[in-house]
Amino acid sequence: MKKVFENDMKRLEEIINLLNNDKISLNEGLGLLEEGVGLVKNCSEQLEKGKGKLEMLLEGEDGISIWDIYEPEGDK
Numbered sequence: 001m002k003k004v005f006e007n008d009m010k011r012l013e014e015i016i017n018l019l020n021n022d023k024i025s026l027n028e029g030l031g032l033l034e035e036g037v038g039l040v041k042n043c044s045e046q047l048e049k050g051k052g053k054l055e056m057l058l059e060g061e062d063g064i065s066i067w068d069i070y071e072p073e074g075d076k
Contacts, residue, residue, distance in 0.1 A: 005046045008039045015039070 015036045019029060 005043060008043050008046075012036055012039050012043070 015032045018024060018032055019036075024032070
């Protein structure tokens with residue numbers, strides 16, 4: 001199983017560290033920034049897909065999500 005999300009997050013951390021280094025050129029920084037923006041978009045899409053799958057798994061036969069039924073004590 002591919003660990004795409006984890007790999008993307010690891011690369012984002014690397015990019016942040018590189019961007020914090022004052023020894024890179026403007027062009028290198030712009031390239032890293034562009035790569036980082038793409039990775040953030042990918043991660044966001046992956047999280048949305050995961051959220052959708054989770055909601056489908058937690059939805060009951062009557063179409064009511066267990067999230068609609070469950071109300072944590074702190075939210076009252």
